Amino acid sequence: MEKFTTLSGIAAPMPLINIDTDMIIPKQFLKTIKRSGLGVNLFDEMRYDDDGNEIPDFVLNKPAYRDAQIIVAGDNFGCGSSREHAPWAIADFGIRCVISTSFADIFYNNCFKNGILPIVLPAEQVEALMKDAEKGANARIEVDLEKQEVTSSEGETYSFELDAFKKHCLLNGLDDIGLTMEKVASIDTFEAEAAQSRPWI
């Protein structure tokens, strides 16, 4: 997995609440057996019309945001389906960080498995960063994972909370399965005991 340390990028404002994973990547693109190549269909139904032409009003189609690496979004980003295709599409497009007041649980976890940092901030701070993002490509937002800080283009700094283990894995690009395999003795012991106490499983 790609490491995440710091990021300085253009942020795309998406003030809509409840952006669900069906919106992020519609079902017709889930028929792949690969993880890659989904960026072109990120937000497909909001981004393209029925003939496949770009809808100019959609934020990621605007010249200022085509190279966005951050999304600043309304409440409850990533709700709905557990499809990891959503973070795959986001990462494939080049987005490495999403900032919102809240994230749906499964989506939040899926981000960390794909080198994406989801940042939760209070409503007034998300609002301030949304305004900053609306300035376009000249307003670069800085993210420092080590320090757990986001800095707006005007130098306003906000601290965010993050689980220490998730931070460690993201900073170092660690593969969860490899880490768990180091604890295989504990799993063996648990499994043997469970087979005694709950043999029907």
Place this chain on the structure above:
Amino acid sequence: MSPKTLYDKIWDAHVAHEADDGTCLLYIDRHLVHEVTSPQAFEGLRMTGRTVRAPDKTIAVPDHNVPTTPGRDDPKNMTEDSAIQVAALDTNAKEFGIHYYPVSDVRQGIVHIVGPEQGWTLPGMTVVCGDSHTATHGAFGALAHGIGTSEVEHVLATQTLIQKKSKNMKVEITGKLAPGVTAKDIVLTIIGATGTAGGTGYVIEYCGEAIRDLSMEGRMTICNMAIEGGARAGLIAPDETTFQYCKGRPHAPKGAQWEAALNWWKTLYSDDDAAWDKVLTIRAEDIAPTVTWGTSPEDVLPITASVPAADSFTGGKVGAAQRALDYMGLTAGTPLRDVEIDTVFIGSCTNGRIEDLRAAAAILKGKKIAVKRAMIVPGSGLVRAQAEEEGLADIFKEAGFEWRLAGCSMCLAMNPDQLAPGERCAATSNRNFEGRQGRGGRTHLMSPAMAAAAAVTGKLTDVRELM
């Protein structure tokens, strides 16, 4: 011993390792697998030379892509990419030696219907699947939730998940439901009350008299939509209803093991003095037949209400409501009962069980549909067979419904069952998101009885008028 919630008890029984910071390895008793979220996970195993740690606890069934029309075991009758995903699951199931129900097997169906039906899902278990509606299995008092594909690979390789404990939320439904009001109305009402993020960070336990009175089918409907309220998992404490449902299922314990299991299952309830981080109480008597008007499962109203105005909301919801009204083609102030329907879809992991089909048939008996298209998609081949045996299929066919084969179908429309742009659907499924049932399609969520009533009148309808 300090008092515990049901969630606490199941959690504690499954921690295989706990790190100093509280990060746990949670042991997984059942891993359900379908064709859409698993190919990349199996490919990951191959690339790293890993195997499936517990193939005997891993169950696979194709459901999202499969057509619901005859001839579907011929890959030529699927789109090429769908056929590739189903073929990949066939190959992976065989190569890694996991339990498998192919399309040709009468037991095939929606993974969340097949699991309980075959007795794979039992009280006190941990159950995961690369699908958010895994929450369904919480109806058995099993800790069950959806995971992403990276986590599917993690469970395949290690039979564990890296987890931190969620908080405890209690949702109590007191009293008794009025006639015509069902489990689906309860859960839609709950989501309306909490919002789609109200359960984020919590495991919800549903309790109270109205929940206890529900059948296993009804309980599965409730827990199925826990995810729609933001909770990864919902739970209902197991009781006689649960034990009776499990007894005799193909993979349920038997003989002395059944007795041992039962002894443990009977300890699985929240202690009277257990601590809750959040509590919501709703009176069953206050719940009416309920439908959604917008594009989020929290956009619910009693069928007796009218389409709301966007400016009746506050904050970010104002813009979201206006967007939803535009998308749904609805005008504020229109009585919901005046909204005309084109299509009816009865099925999905929320409402594709035999009880759901019985409820729909009770309304449809001797009547004809007044909509362009109506389809019944049983949740499994066995549900389908039972409905035929009980004569329900004949009622559906005589009413003008299409009687389909089992699968996820138009719930998420990954197979050919889709809405056309602008088409308005009364659906028993779980999501009314933009484009969910087909690009531009408009979905109103409701109970099977309500969907059947809409089929008969051609409009959103208060089922109580047809009872």
